[in-house]
Amino acid sequence: MLLEFRDVWKSFGGGYILKGVNLAVDRGEMAAVVGSNGSGKTTLLRLASGLVAPSRGRVLIDGVDARTTAAKALLGYLPHHPPLYGDLTVRENLLYYAGLYGQVDLDGVAPVVEDLGLSPMMDRRVAELSYGWRKRVDLVRTLIHDPPLLLLDEPFSGLDDRGRGWLSGFLAREVSSGKAVVMTSPRRDLPPDRVYEIREGSLIVAPS
Amino acid sequence: MSLQVRRIIWKDIKLEVRNLPEMGGAVIFAVASSSLLGFSLSRLPVRDPLPMAGTGLMLIALFLSVFTSVMTVVREEDLGTLDGVRMSPVDPVTFFSAKLLMSLSLLEVLLLVSFITTVALSGWVEGAPYLLALLSSSGIYLASISSLSSAISVYLRARGVLLPTMILVLSLPVIQEALSFLSSPDYSGALILALSGVAFSLLASWLAGYVLEV
Numbered sequence: 103m104l105l106e107f108r109d110v111w112k113s114f115g116g117g118y119i120l121k122g123v124n125l126a127v128d129r130g131e132m133a134a135v136v137g138s139n140g141s142g143k144t145t146l147l148r149l150a151s152g153l154v155a156p157s158r159g160r161v162l163i164d165g166v167d168a169r170t171t172a173a174k175a176l177l178g179y180l181p182h183h184p185p186l187y188g189d190l191t192v193r194e195n196l197l198y199y200a201g202l203y204g205q206v207d208l209d210g211v212a213p214v215v216e217d218l219g220l221s222p223m224m225d226r227r228v229a230e231l232s233y234g235w236r237k238r239v240d241l242v243r244t245l246i247h248d249p250p251l252l253l254l255d256e257p258f259s260g261l262d263d264r265g266r267g268w269l270s271g272f273l274a275r276e277v278s279s280g281k282a283v284v285m286t287s288p289r290r291d292l293p294p295d296r297v298y299e300i301r302e303g304s305l306i307v308a309p310s
Numbered sequence: 311m312s313l314q315v316r317r318i319i320w321k322d323i324k325l326e327v328r329n330l331p332e333m334g335g336a337v338i339f340a341v342a343s344s345s346l347l348g349f350s351l352s353r354l355p356v357r358d359p360l361p362m363a364g365t366g367l368m369l370i371a372l373f374l375s376v377f378t379s380v381m382t383v384v385r386e387e388d389l390g391t392l393d394g395v396r397m398s399p400v401d402p403v404t405f406f407s408a409k410l411l412m413s414l415s416l417l418e419v420l421l422l423v424s425f426i427t428t429v430a431l432s433g434w435v436e437g438a439p440y441l442l443a444l445l446s447s448s449g450i451y452l453a454s455i456s457s458l459s460s461a462i463s464v465y466l467r468a469r470g471v472l473l474p475t476m477i478l479v480l481s482l483p484v485i486q487e488a489l490s491f492l493s494s495p496d497y498s499g500a501l502i503l504a505l506s507g508v509a510f511s512l513l514a515s516w517l518a519g520y521v522l523e524v
Contacts, residue, residue, distance in 0.1 A: 151397045169523070175399040185394030189328045190321065201317025202398040243394075 103128050103162075104176075104251050104282045105150055107305075110159035112145055118157070119145055121303035129250060132273065132283040136308060137300035143286035144182065146300070147253045150284065151179035163251065175203070178249035180257055184240035188229030192220065192239050195228055196246065203247035211242050217268055218242065234260045241269070252276065254285035314400050318408035326381070326416070336377040336420055343370045344424040348431025360437040364492040367424060367445055368485050371452055374420045375481065376474045379456040379463070381416065382409040383522070384473070387464045396522075406461060406518035410511060413460075414453035421445050443500035444488055450507025451484040458514040461521045 107125040111118050119142040127133050137143050148154045149161050152168040163173035186195050196208055208215070215221055218238045228236060237260040244252065252273075258266050273283055299308040326333050347366040351359050383406070386392040395405055425445060429438050459476040463469040484503065491499030 153393055153396055171399040171401055174397060177397075179397045181393060181397075183390055185391045185397075187321070187325065187389065187391060189325055194321070194324060198317050198321045199394065199398065201313050201320075202395065202400050204313060204399075206313065 104164055105284060106160075106162040106165075107146075107149070108160045108162070110149060110156045110161060112142070112149060112154070113157045118303050120149075120300070120305075122159070123305045125298070125305060127251075127282050127284055129280045129282050130277060131295050132277045132285075133296045133298060135284065135286045135298045135300060135305070137286075141300040142303060143300060144255055146305075147179065147181075147255050147284070147286060150253050151177060153179075175247070176249055177251040177253055178244035178247070179253040180240055180244040180255060182255045182259075184236045184243075186228045186236060186239060186243070189227060191225050191227055192231075193224040195239065196242060199243045200246050205247060208246075210248060211246050214242050214245055214272075217272075218265065234262060234265065237261060238265060250281050252281060252283045252285075254283065256287055257285055258287070312404065314404055315408040315411070318395075318400075318405065319412050322381075322409075322412045332381060333416075336374065336381075336416075337423060339377065340370065340374060340420045340424045341427050343373070344427040345431055348428040351428070351432035351434055358437075359432065359434045360441060360495065361489075361492050363428060363432070363434065363438075364441050364444065365489060367421075367428060367441065368448065368488055370424050371417075371421055371445060371448060372478065372481055372485065374417055374424070375452040375456040376477050378413045378416050378420075378453065379460040379473055379477060382413045382457050383460040383518075384463050384469065385460075392464065401519070402522035403515050403519040406457065406515050406522060409460070410453060410457045410515065413457045414450060417449045417453045417456065418446060421449050437495055440495045440497065440500070441492075443497060444491060444503065447500045447504035447507060448484055448488050450504060451510050452481060452507075454507065454511040454514040455480040455484075458518055458521075461518045464522075 103126045105125070105127040107123045110120060110123040112120040123146065135143050135146055145154070149156055150168060152174055155169060161168040163176050166173050190198070200208060215224070218241065220238055220242065223231065223235060228239065231239070257269060261269060277283055297308040298305050344367070347363065351363055356362055386395065425442055429435070455477055459473055459480065462476065463473045466472050488503060491503070
C-alpha cells in the first residue's frame with residue numbers, strides 16, 4: 103500500500119479534529135476527500151505529507167513513517183498556499199526545489215511547464231504573478247521529482263478553464279500510469295475511484 | 311558539499327541580494343556603530359585601546375548575530391516557505407547546516423566591516439590583528455547561537471522579544487571568554503574560541519535536528 107492511515111487521531115490542543123482515521127490508497131488509485139471548511143481535509147493531507155505528526159496512530163508511505171526523508175522522496179504535496187519565494191523568479195524557485203530533491207535541472211518537468219503555459223513566465227518574479235499562476239508554478243514544483251504519490255489540496259482552485267482541463271487530463275493519465283492521487287475538494291471536480299467525506303472527525307465513504 | 315546544501319545557500323544569497331532593506335540595514339548598523347567606537351578610540355586618552363575596542367566590537371557582534379538570526383530559519387517561516395523544505399526529503403540537520411553556513415558567512419562579513427571601520431577611524435593598529443582573530447573565531451559560536459535561536463523561535467509567538475533575549479543569554483559564555491582573552495593577547499585564545507565555536511555548531515546542528523523535526 104502506497105499510503106496508509108492506521109487509526110490516526112489528530113488534536114491541536116483542543117478536541118480531536120480527526121478521530122481514528124483509516125485509509126489505504128495504492129498505486130493506480132485516485133481518492134478524493136470532501137468535507138466542509140475546517141473539517142480536517144488539509145490536516146489529513148499534512149499528516150500524509152509528514153508536515154505534522156499524528157497524536158495517535160500511524161501514517162505510512164510505502165510502509166515507512168511519513169515523516170522520514172525516504173517517505174518524503176515518494177510524495178509530491180500541493181498545499182493550498184504555494185511555498186514559493188516571491189523575490190525569486192519562477193525558474194529560480196523551481197531550480198531550488200529541484201535541488202532539494204536531488205535534481206540538477208528542470209528537464210523532467212519541461213513538458214509540464216510548456217503545457218501549463220509557464221514558459222514565458224520562467225524569468226518573472228513569483229511576487230509579480232497572480233494566485234492562479236503561482237498555483238501552476240507550485241503544481242510544477244509538486245511534480246519536479248516525478249513522485250509516485252500526489253497529495254493535492256484543492257488543486258482546481260485558482261485555475262482557469264485551460265488549467266482545470268489540463269489538470270483533469272493529467273491526473274487521469276498519471277493514475278492510469280500507476281501513480282496514486284489523493285486530493286481534497288469542497289466538491290467533486292473529478293470522478294475518482296473513491297470519494298471520502300470527513301464528518302465530525304471521522305472519515306467515511308461518501309454516498310454516491 | 312551536497313546539492314541540497316548548495317541550492318539552499320544559492321537561494322539565500324539571491325534573497326539577500328534582492329532584499330536590500332534587510333542586508334543594507336545590517337551593514338548600516340555595522341558601519342554606524344563601529345564608527346562611533348572608532349571615533350571614541352581616537353578621541354579618548356586610552357593607553358591600551360585593545361580592551362575597549364574588543365568590548366565594543368563584541369557588543370556590536372552580539373547585535374549583528376540578532377540580525378542574522380532573523381535572516382535564517384525563522385525567515386522561512388515568515389515567508390511561508392518552511393513547509394516547502396519540510397515536505398521535501400531534506401534532513402533537518404542538512405537544512406540547518408546550510409542555514410548555519412549562510413549565517414556564519416553573513417556574520418563574518420559584517421564583523422569584518424565593523425573591524426575595518428573601527429581601525430580606519432581610530433588609527434589604532436597595535437593588537438588589531440589579534441582582535442580580528444578573536445572576533446572571527448567568536449563569529450563561529452555566535453553564528454551557531456543565532457541559527458539555533460532562529461530555529462527555536464519558529465515555534466515562539468513572542469519571538470520579537472524572545473529571540474534577542476535567547477541570543478543574549480546563550481552568547482554570555484562566549485563574550486565573557488572572549489573578553490577574558492583580551493587581557494592576555496596571545497593567539498591561543500582565538501584558537502580556543504574557534505574550537506569551542508566548532509564544537510557548539512555541531513551541538514547546535516544536532517539539537518536543530520530535533521527542533522525542526524515534526
